[in-house]
Amino acid sequence: MILVFRQSQFRLGAGEGKEAEMAMVWSPGWARSLVESGQPRRGPVGPLGRVVRVHRGFRPVPWRARTWLDTVAATLALTACLALGEWWPAPVAAAVAVLAVSGYASVRPAPGLRSARVHEGGLALVGADGGERLLPWAGIEAVEYAPGRRRGAPEQGRIWPVGAEEPLVLTGLHGLDGLIRELDERLAPGLRAALHQALRVEGSVRFACGRLRVTAVGLVHRSPHPLAATEAHRWAEVHSARASGLGELEIRTRSTGLPITLPVPNARAAAEFLEEVRSRSATTVH
Structure with a gap:
């Protein structure tokens, strides 16, 4: 089976040549059943169950305006201290003024998304x-x-609903990085199970528009540079696979100094899948 995690805004598709004739594209329905089976519920409270966590929205101040406000606040604090004839409160007053501006930036009501609620059964925007x-x-x-x-650009979280060609873009949420990390952790078990099933059924799984092909015997990596040769690594030559930050898969091999780095949504599930296949291969060999 060929699984493509990203093709220009997450458009799903098959491979090229003869492999395309046998390709089975990632099925949203398949992922739906697997993910659903991996998420237990402890009693419904509303459509998505009990509320676990709430991330409030806010309107960040642009950096130019923030720099100007910080400068004005610090200048006023220093001027007041100079007028009083005391210099020692100057650093404290300036720090308080800057913190006040930062606090105001974090509590301004958001013009778009008001909040994101994490439920036992899903996410409510x-x-x-x-x-x-x-x-x-x-x-x-x-x-x-x-x-x-x-x-x-401000920080962003992107969520692809099943079957959508374009993601939902989340900005201006407190703890947005933690929210996306939590979603990634919740999705990982079901997606990892789907990857193992794809490998068993079709014998191969593709990531990053076909640049990386995973088989039962090893990895095949195709560099984006047109003149670079395609590299094949048996599992015994693969040292490790991990998610290097959200959205990036990092693979280290014993034969190359620099790691193979690929942009892959749900990199956590992909890295855990590769590690499990590598460990299973090592056990089989011994």
Whole structure:
């Protein structure tokens, strides 16, 4: 089976050449049944069960405006201290002023998403008008986190509902990185089971638009550089596989110095899958 985790905004598709004739594309229905079976419920309270955690929305202040406000606040604090003739309170007053500006930025009401509620049975996204979008765990296919930059784009969380070509983009939520990490952990068992089933049924699984092919005997890696040769690594040559941050799979082999790094949504499930296949292969050999 060929499993493609990302093809331009997570568009699913098959491989090339002869393998495309035998390819079985990742089935959302398959993932739905597997993920649903891996999430126990302890009694329904509403459509998605009991509320586990709530992430509140806020409206971050742009970095230019924040820098200007911090400068003005610090200047006013220093001016007040100079007028009083005392210099020792200056650092304290400036720090308090800067913290006040930062606190104001964190409590401003969000214009878009008001909150995200984690339930036992799924995720509820509450809009500014109070309307809710319910996403049961079985209805989420992949998640990804992009950390923000101080003078660039804000942090984002991306959620792909089952069958969707475009993700839902979440911004301005307290603890957004923790939310995406929790979703990734909840999805991992079901997705990992689906990967093992794909390997048993079709004999191979593909990641990152076909750049990495996983088989029972090892890995085949195709570099994005057109002149680079395709590398094949038996499981005995693979040292480790891990999720290097959310959305990135890192594989280390004994024959190459630098790790193989691939952008893969649900990298946690992919890394655990590779480690389990590698360990099973080592046990079989011995």
